Amino acid sequence: SKTITTVSILNLIIKLIMCIIVPNLIIFGLFFRSKEFEYVNEQIISKIKNKLKAIAIQRKRNSYEIEQEDLHD
Incomplete structure (x- = not known):
């Protein structure tokens, strides 16, 4: 069995x-x-790139603000 x-x-x-x-x-x-996969893939990649750019810009802004504060002290 x-x-x-x-x-x-x-x-x-x-x-x-x-x-x-x-x-x-x-x-x-x-x-x-299919073309649909290419389209979805491009959409996802472009969204990720935009997020990364936004994060990079925000970090630059933050470091610039910190530098400005240091100059005023």
Whole structure:
């Protein structure tokens, strides 16, 4: 009976892989090659770049304000 459960568990795992992982990989592959993916990717990258620029500007401002305070002391 031990071998039967091992086989049935393996069958279940194989079915899960076939039914869930493989179709998702196919869908992701199609999406990855599509123009929509490029667009989404560009949007995300540009948002990240803008955030980083904003952070850099804020840091420059903060360091400038600190310098100004030091000059006034």
